[in-house]
Amino acid sequence: MRVQLPLKMPARTYQDAIAALNSLQSNYANIMAVRESGDRKNQMNIWEMQEWSRRIGYRPSDFNRLNAVHITGTKGKGSxxxxxxxxxxMYRGQLPKVGLYTSPHLRSVRERIRINNDPISEAKFARYFFEVWEKLERTTSPLEKFPHMVPGSKPGYFKYLTLLSFHVFMQEGCNCCVYEVGVGGEYDSTNILEKPAVCGITRLGIDHTFMLGDTIEEIAWNKGGILKKGSPAFTVPGQPEAGYNVLKERASExxxxxETVPVFNGLKNIQLGIAGDFQIINASLAVCLASQLLAKxxxxxxAVxxxxxxxxxxxxxxxxxxxxxxGRCQTIQKGNKTWFIDGAHTKDSIEAASEWFKKVTRGTKVKNVLLxxxxxxxxxxxxxxxxxVLTPEVKFDHAIFTTNVTWNSGSYSADLVSMNTSKDQVEKLVVQKxxxxxWSELDYGEATVHVTPDIQTSHELINGMLEPLNIFVVGSLHLVGGLLVVFDGKQ
Incomplete structure (x- = not known):
């Protein structure tokens, strides 16, 4: 008698994982509805993350084994x-596996979850992604406690990636991990870390006001939410006084x-791997955080x-x-075109990136282009x-305003699909126009101004200008990521 064996299901690919992940994005209409309701992030976000963790087999206390360095701030936390x-x-002999979780990504979602500074492979991403997905499919939550977590539901995009990062680092046996907060701190999904080894707070500024509040005090309160009993915390010099006072209160609570980290003199004559004079402050904080962990x-x-x-x-x-x-004060030379790239998208970071561009192009006789x-x-x-910041020293001969759509076909690279902006506004180029x-009013019409529907078209426009150019690319990490993908030429 012949026994028919069950058909083996084909392995799900990285592309399958990205498609599933993109389905977890909030669309523009939902975001605007929440915004109009005045609802801000609250404690339920943390309780839900704890519950999602339980359903994939972890208690928050399990993550203490990751010896996490937890970092928040407005400017410089990724760096x-x-x-x-x-x-x-540099201590691979004693720490064979170091995890790193950051956001957002530039080219590939895998950049958010790194081990020994390399993004995990597509195969590992897909494997671990669907392990989490299937565990969530097989488990449920009590609806009286978690009314939004109906059977079959999943965490949102960022929460899912945070959950996935914990799973990856635990399964891979990471000795220690560096966690960058997504937004804020108090209610951020990374804040289920109960006992980080050490916490760091970079420069505070005004950003994400819808979620964090309109004042530096409210924002500092949110950022200070990552502070934990028994976990030493460090910040950078030059914090706004009102915000710093709130951070001190939060630490006491x-x-x-x-403690405030000095700018270390020993870093002043070295060439940091990330350009920009301001990076020495972030590097000094990193020295402190790493030394605290290594001593612990x-x-x-x-410790230093x-x-x-x-x-x-x-x-x-x-x-x-x-x-x-x-994507942070990055210079790329392509033929006679020099691309100066920074994903700055806040007041402080735009000003810092502009100072960098002004400094590195000072004295050159090459025409300038703004993208x-x-x-x-x-x-x-x-x-x-x-x-x-740039006037009057830097004049642009061309100013190009584009959307964050990747290709001239109107499509995004799969890893860069964005549903949280108005599709109608993007298609009609409302913001760009x-x-x-x-810009024409600001510089009295001196620059030739262009509006393009996508990043590939902007790239082709610039390449069509035959003379040598300095191109300043700024305003959005989505733009930077899309441009790097266009440079790679892989649709």
């Missing part, structure tokens, strides 16, 4: 996370300490002292010099900040 991870990577884990005898002239170990210097972090995209924040105000008009 600080990258510096910290790179330093820890949480039963921990908050017994790799170093003592908080003194300007403290001795910085040579592996730290190598780690800072070898840090790679695309700008910002779809969701106050784009007009960001353009004003940029123009104010308004910015083009505004």
């Amino acid at each position: 600080t996370a990258a510096f910290t991870s790179s330093i820890l990577g 949480r039963g921990t300490t908050l 884990m017994g790799v170093l005898d003592t 002292t908080l003194e300007e002239y403290a001795n910085i170990p040579m592996p730290f210097i190598r780690g800072l010099e070898q840090t790679k972090w695309e 700008f995209n910002q779809q969701s924040r106050d784009a007009k105000a960001l353009v004003d900040n940029l123009h104010l 308004a910015l083009a008009q505004h």
Whole structure:
């Protein structure tokens, strides 16, 4: 008698995982409805993350094994996370696996979940993604406690990736991990970490006001939410006084300490892996955070002292010099075109990126081109900040305002699909046309102004200009990521 064996299901691919992940994005209409309701993130976000974790087999206390460095702030938290991870990577003999979780990504979603500074492979991403997906399919939550977690539902896009990162790092046996907060801190999905090894807070500023509040005090309160009892915390010099005072209060409430890191003199004559004079502040914080973790884990005898002239170990210097972090003060040479790329999208970061562009192009006789995209924040105000910093030293011969659509076919790269902006506004170039008009008024019509429907068209327009050019790409990490994908040429 022949026995018919069950058909083997085909393995699900990375592309399948990305399609499933994109289905978890909130669309523009839902975002606007929540915004109009005045509903801000609340404690339910943390309770739900704890519940999602339970359903895939973890208690929050299990994540204590990750020896996490938890980093928040408004400006520089991604760079600080990258510096910290790179330093820890110099101690591979004692720490074979260092995890890094950051957001957003540029080319590939896999960039958000790294081990030893490399994005996990497509095969591992797909495998772990569907392990989490299937566990959530097989389990349920009590609806009286979690009314939104009906059978078959999943966490939203960012929450799912955070959950996935915990699963990946636990299954891969990471010795320690660096976690960058997504938005805020108090109610961010990364904040189910109960006992981080150390916490860091980078420069505070005004951003994400809908979720965090309109004042520096409210924003500081949210950022200070990552502070935990028994976890030492450190911040950078030059914080706004009102925000710093709130951070100190939050540290006291949480039963921990908050100390300010000096700008270490030993970093002033090295070439950091991330360009920009301001990065020395983030690098100094990273030195402190990494040394605290390494001392806690017994790799170093003592942490680096908080003194300007403290001795910085040579592996730290190598780690800072070898840090790679695309899209932040990045220079790419392509033929006679020099691309100066920064994903700055807040007032402070736009001003810092503009100062960097002004410095690195000073004295050159090459024409300048601005390539700008910002779809969701106050784009007009960001353009004003940029123009104010660069005028009168830098003049643009061309100013190009584009959407964050990747290809001239009207499609996005699969990893860059964005549903949280108005499709109608993007298609009609509403923001881009308004910015083009505004720029013409700012520079009295000196620049030739262009509006393009996608990043590929912008790239082709610039390449069609035969003379040498300096191109300043700024305003959005979505623009930077899309441009890097177009550079790669893989649709």
